Structure formats: C-alpha cells, structure tokens
Amino acid sequence: MPSVAVVGCGLTKFGKTDKGLIELLAEAGLKAIDDAGLDGIQFDDVLVANMASGEFNGLSGIANALVGELSLEPAAAIKIENTSGSGGAAVYVGWQAIASGKSEYVLVVGGEKMSTKSSGETAEIIASLTHLEERVHGITLPSLAALSARQYMQFYGAPREALAKVAVKNHDNALLNPLAQFHKKITIEDVLNSPIVCDPLRLYDYCPITDGAAAVVLTTLENAKRLTDNPVVISGIGFATDYYSIQTRKRLDEFPAVRRAAEKAYRMAGKKPSDIHVVEVHDMATILEILQCEDLGFFSKGEGWKAVLEDKTALDGELPVNTSGGLKAKGHPIGATGVAQVAEIFMQLQERCGERQVDAKCGLTCNIGGYGNGVVVTILEVMRPC
Amino acid sequence: MLKAYRCKNCGTVFRPRRLRCINCKSREFEEITLNHGKLVSYTLIYATREGYQAPVKIGLAEFEQGVKFLAQLDCENPEIGMEVIAVNTVNKDNGNNLLILRKP
Numbered sequence: 090m091p092s093v094a095v096v097g098c099g100l101t102k103f104g105k106t107d108k109g110l111i112e113l114l115a116e117a118g119l120k121a122i123d124d125a126g127l128d129g130i131q132f133d134d135v136l137v138a139n140m141a142s143g144e145f146n147g148l149s150g151i152a153n154a155l156v157g158e159l160s161l162e163p164a165a166a167i168k169i170e171n172t173s174g175s176g177g178a179a180v181y182v183g184w185q186a187i188a189s190g191k192s193e194y195v196l197v198v199g200g201e202k203m204s205t206k207s208s209g210e211t212a213e214i215i216a217s218l219t220h221l222e223e224r225v226h227g228i229t230l231p232s233l234a235a236l237s238a239r240q241y242m243q244f245y246g247a248p249r250e251a252l253a254k255v256a257v258k259n260h261d262n263a264l265l266n267p268l269a270q271f272h273k274k275i276t277i278e279d280v281l282n283s284p285i286v287c288d289p290l291r292l293y294d295y296c297p298i299t300d301g302a303a304a305v306v307l308t309t310l311e312n313a314k315r316l317t318d319n320p321v322v323i324s325g326i327g328f329a330t331d332y333y334s335i336q337t338r339k340r341l342d343e344f345p346a347v348r349r350a351a352e353k354a355y356r357m358a359g360k361k362p363s364d365i366h367v368v369e370v371h372d373m374a375t376i377l378e379i380l381q382c383e384d385l386g387f388f389s390k391g392e393g394w395k396a397v398l399e400d401k402t403a404l405d406g407e408l409p410v411n412t413s414g415g416l417k418a419k420g421h422p423i424g425a426t427g428v429a430q431v432a433e434i435f436m437q438l439q440e441r442c443g444e445r446q447v448d449a450k451c452g453l454t455c456n457i458g459g460y461g462n463g464v465v466v467t468i469l470e471v472m473r474p475c
Numbered sequence: 476m477l478k479a480y481r482c483k484n485c486g487t488v489f490r491p492r493r494l495r496c497i498n499c500k501s502r503e504f505e506e507i508t509l510n511h512g513k514l515v516s517y518t519l520i521y522a523t524r525e526g527y528q529a530p531v532k533i534g535l536a537e538f539e540q541g542v543k544f545l546a547q548l549d550c551e552n553p554e555i556g557m558e559v560i561a562v563n564t565v566n567k568d569n570g571n572n573l574l575i576l577r578k579p
C-alpha cells in the first residue's frame with residue numbers, strides 16, 4: 090500500500106467576500122497546485138468538500154464546475170458532503186484513492202460561501218443537519234454546544250473563564266495568520282460581556298459565519314520525495330460516527346466518535362497522544378476545543394479546562410492547539426474547515442508558518458461533522474531525510 | 476406521552492425510533508412509556524432560527540432506564556437535577572402539537 094503524502098496547499102483569505110463559491114474553490118485549488126509545483130500534471134481525482142452550495146448559493150455540480158475552471162478534465166470530480174466535517178471526509182477519500190493505488194494525484198478542495206444569507210437563514214440551513222425529532226423544538230447547532238458547556242461546567246467544576254480563554258488564545262493566534270477572518274485581540278472580559286447567543290455561551294464563544302476555501306494536493310510518498318526535500322505524510326487517519334440523534338448519547342460533554350476516530354488514527358500511525366506536537370481541532374464553540382482535547386487523549390477527562398488556564402495549549406505552550414486561530418478566529422467556511430486544518434498542520438511541519446511557527450514533527454487534525462456525528466482525525470508527520 | 480422502544484431480543488431501551496436495535500440490530504420492539512425525568516442540561520437560545528421567538532428554552536432530561544429527551548422546556552428557573560415530565564402542547568411558534576418538558 091503506497092504511503093500518502095501532502096505536497097502542496099492553498100487557502101483563500103477567510104471572511105466576507107464578494108467572490109462566488111466557484112471562484113473561491115478555484116483560487117484555493119490553483120494555489121495548491123502551484124504550491125506543489127504540479128502545474129503540468131493530470132490529476133486523477135478532484136474532490137470538493139462542501140455542505141450547502143444548493144442552499145447558500147443555488148449551485149449544484151460544483152466539482153464539475155471547478156474542473157472546468159482549472160481545466161482539469163478528464164479527472165474524476167466528486168462533491169463530498171459530511172456537513173462541517175466535509176473537508177475531513179474529502180481528505181479521507183483522497184487518502185483512500187491514493188493508498189489503494191487507483192489514483193496518483195488527488196486535488197482536495199473545500200469551500201463554503203455563507204455570507205449570501207442572513208444569520209437566521211444560516212442557522213436554519215445548518216440546523217437541517219439535525220434529527221427531525223430534535224429540530225422541531227427549534228434547536229440550533231450553537232444551542233447543542235451550550236447544552237454541552239453547562240453539563241461540563243456543572244459536572245467538572247470548570248469556570249466560565251476557562252471557556253472564554255479558548256477564544257482569547259485563538260484570537261491571539263489569528264493575529265499571526267494573515268488569512269484569518271479576525272485580526273483583533275480580545276480579553277476574557279470581552280467574551281464574558283458579549284451578547285448571549287445560547288446561555289451560558291456568548292457571541293465570542295462561537296465561530297463566525299465565513300466565506301473561504303482551502304485546498305491540498307495528495308500524492309504518493311514516492312512522488313513526494315521527487316517534489317520536495319521534506320515530504321509530509323498522512324501516517325494515520327480515522328473516521329468514526331456517533332448516534333445521529335443527540336438524545337441517544339450518554340452524555341453531551343464527551344464525543345465518543347472523536348475518541349474512536351483518534352484510536353483508529355493513532356493505531357495506524359503507531360503514535361500516542363504524547364507523540365503529537367501541534368493540533369488543529371474543531372472549535373465551533375470554545376467548549377468544543379476543551380472536549381476534543383480530552384477525547385483525543387491530550388488531557389484527562391474533566392481536566393482540559395485547566396490546561397487552557399495554564400496556557401498549555403497556547404502557541405508557546407507544551408501542546409499548541411489551533412495555531413491557525415481555529416474555527417473561532419480564522420473562520421469556519423463549513424466545507425473548507427477540514428481541509429484548512431490539514432493545510433495548517435502541513436505548513437507547520439514544513440516550517441512555513443512565519444510568526445505562528447511552532448516546533449513540530451508530528452501533528453493532528455480533528456474535524457467534526459454534525460454535532461459529533463462524523464469525525465475525521467488525521468495524523469501528519471514530516472519525513473526528514475536521515 | 477413520551478415513548479421509547481424496548482428491543483424484544485436484547486431488552487435495550489432507546490429512543491427516538493430506528494429500524495434496527497441500537498445494540499443487537501434486531502427489528503422487533505415494544506413501545507414503553509416514560510414518566511419521570513431529571514434535567515441534565517438546558518439552554519436559552521437568543522440567536523433563534525427563522526420563525527422562533529427568543530428565548531427558545533431547550534432542556535435535555537434523563538428519564539427511566541437512562542433514556543433521554545431533548546425538547547423545549549416550559550419552566551421559569553430551570554436547574555440541573557430538577558424533576559421534569561413530558562407533556563403535549565400546541566407550539567406557540569407554528570401551531571403544531573409538540574411534546575415538551577415541564578415541571579410535574
């Protein structure tokens with residue numbers, strides 16, 4: 090089975106833009122192709138991660154549209170949808186395509202253009218991913234994070250400030266990421282004084298509505314060695330689902346699918362949590378970063394909030410988390426996120442992150458679809474010549 | 476009435492309904508009624524979806540045999556651990572019948 094390498098990445102600026110979805114996908118895709126130095130290569134597969142091009146943009150067939158924009162015919166073109174885990178799912182499928190030997194060059198592009206709709210309409214579109222028996226009560230995705238936050242704080246005695254600190258840290262990191270949506274330093278007081286979205290969580294606990302796209306190029310390690318001096322391989326990848334209905338789960342302050350996807354990825358890579366040097370997790374809300382860091386095995390259950398207060402997850406901490414600024418401050422163009430996470434770890438491992446660069450040879454991404462439903466965990470490692 | 480499903484093969488109780496048992500994949504169930512719940516978590520939604528009036532109160536309650544119910548919560552000062560029941564109401568936002576959580 091061929092080892093699968095990442096050999097290039099490209100991202101658009103994240104935020105609100107006048108550019109259309111296809112334009113964003115094409116911009117990120119072309120940047121990744123150029124970054125890989127593969128302008129003349131015929132790609133086998135073009136995988137486009139996106140949740141709701143129909144609802145946000147009135148578009149279908151977006152993978153074919155992208156192939157057309159970039160003259161990638163006759164590559165296979167497939168849209169991959171796993172809600173906010175679409176990007177991770179597309180990387181998973183791209184990994185399978187190359188590992189199977191079927192494909193040699195795969196372009197994975199994720200993107201979402203969300204600013205076309207009002208926040209109420211956006212909440213409605215996103216809530217369409219929930220179980221109908223729960224949706225009829227008026228739940229939103231942010232409200233599920235609030236249920237998790239209250240249960241976690243009550244059960245483990247976590248202070249509200251610890252959740253706010255996640256937002257402060259991720260805004261600090263985003264200050265060093267030129268492509269991030271927010272370039273604004275905030276304080277714990279700012280978070281605690283921002284408008285309530287879903288009690289006990291407030292506006293600054295949540296990721297914003299974002300337009301943007303991200304892309305990575307996957308190929309075999311053999312090819313990667315010819316293209317670069319320090320190839321980065323996907324040494325572990327795992328995908329796991331959990332109960333579609335939230336009320337079927339045992340607790341809301343844990344994500345069993347994160348644990349299961351991570352177990353698969355760790356086992357495949359022959360790694361344990363202490364081998365990981367840098368992490369991108371799915372901080373749709375501040376509480377989610379804490380829960381995932383626990384379920385990924387970096388901190389004991391109920392202790393993740395202490396790590397945040399002790400700055401262990403800060404840029405200069407023992408395990409930097411969300412160096413890109415995370416969904417919280419880099420932004421969350423739904424389909425782009427899982428791809429952008431892999432791109433950030435790829436750039437960290439290739440020491441291309443400028444002011445936010447950390448010392449890392451092995452990194453991990455955790456991308457969540459639904460509310461903890463379809464989770465993809467990816468482990469990336471740099472293969473420096475010995 | 477809040478319903479749950481007990482698997483005729485392995486006895487596992489779950490809800491909402493699915494075609495196969497969550498534990499053993501058997502396809503035969505009997506309906507049971509759940510009566511007593513305790514509030515596990517709750518939230519007040521201020522950033523509501525189109526057509527819902529803020530704040531939408533949502534509760535998650537655990538009923539008999541650990542079975543949970545996520546629903547609108549009609550109660551002034553909710554507290555984790557308080558007793559709740561499921562009652563039928565007409566939804567004020569759209570006129571539909573809705574089973575919600577309330578104090579006994």
Ligand SMILES: [Zn+2]
Pocket residue numbers: 482483484485486487496497498499500501
């Ligand atoms: Zn059964």
